[in-house]
Amino acid sequence: MKLIFLGPPGAGKGTQALGVSSRLNVPHISTGNMLRAAVRNETPMGLAAKKFMDAGKLVPDEVLIEMVRERLSMVDCKPGYLLDGFPRTVEQAEALEQIASPDRVINIAVPDECLLDRLTGRRVCGKCSGTFHISKLTDPGVCPVCGWTLTHRDDDQPVTIRQRLKVYHEQTAPLIGYYEGKGKLRTVDGDCAPEEVLASILAALE
Ligand code: ADP
Numbered sequence: 661m662k663l664i665f666l667g668p669p670g671a672g673k674g675t676q677a678l679g680v681s682s683r684l685n686v687p688h689i690s691t692g693n694m695l696r697a698a699v700r701n702e703t704p705m706g707l708a709a710k711k712f713m714d715a716g717k718l719v720p721d722e723v724l725i726e727m728v729r730e731r732l733s734m735v736d737c738k739p740g741y742l743l744d745g746f747p748r749t750v751e752q753a754e755a756l757e758q759i760a761s762p763d764r765v766i767n768i769a770v771p772d773e774c775l776l777d778r779l780t781g782r783r784v785c786g787k788c789s790g791t792f793h794i795s796k797l798t799d800p801g802v803c804p805v806c807g808w809t810l811t812h813r814d815d816d817q818p819v820t821i822r823q824r825l826k827v828y829h830e831q832t833a834p835l836i837g838y839y840e841g842k843g844k845l846r847t848v849d850g851d852c853a854p855e856e857v858l859a860s861i862l863a864a865l866e
């Protein structure tokens with residue numbers, strides 16, 4: 661199964677991807693996580709990408725397309741993939757058609773009003789990639805899954821979040837119509853409990 665998760669920042673793509681990729685036995689490929697790893701490792705690509713990410717802007721298409729092309733050529737992608745955070749522009753979607761066309765696109769819909777709070781309160785684990793809302797944590801600094809230190813992402817600041825939402829509406833939301841036109845889109849309500857969102861996604865994949 662070749663699957664894409666589409667949705668605004670904070671829609672829960674990463675959280676849902678963890679559950680869905682293990683059930684479908686396909687690798688979870690998060691371009692955001694790959695870019696953050698490149699930034700941490702201070703690779704030339706990571707250093708170049710960081711200024712776009714910190715500004716809440718998209719990293720140039722050609723960088724992302726090459727990164728995803730390489731990743732999808734790896735042997736673990738033989739059974740398929742679950743892409744989270746890619747494609748984010750029509751140009752990226754067109755490139756993906758040439759690399760490995762997706763079977764299904766899940767659009768996780770959440771109203772903008774909810775996203776700001778979700779993102780400002782978001783804490784991420786650097787070890788297991790888990791993401792948690794501060795309101796649900798007993799210790800806001802410790803991962804409840806693996807015990808590692810939780811951090812606040814550099815781009816989860818209110819000004820940057822507003823910019824990321826603007827970029828989403830301008831550049832990524834057109835992909836909803838793009839995949840609808842191909843008959844591949846299924847929209848699920850992302851504004852409810854994670855288990856309910858997971859159930860809707862699994863139903864949409866039947
Ligand atoms: P979010 O939580 O906002 O969905 P991600 O973790 O997926 O964010 O990505 C964080 C940042 O990495 C984005 O704001 C963007 O700068 C960059 N990025 C990730 N994926 C892409 C992509 N497909 N195209 C361009 N930039 C990307």
Ligand code: ZN
Nearest residue numbers: 785788803806
């Ligand atoms: Zn963890």
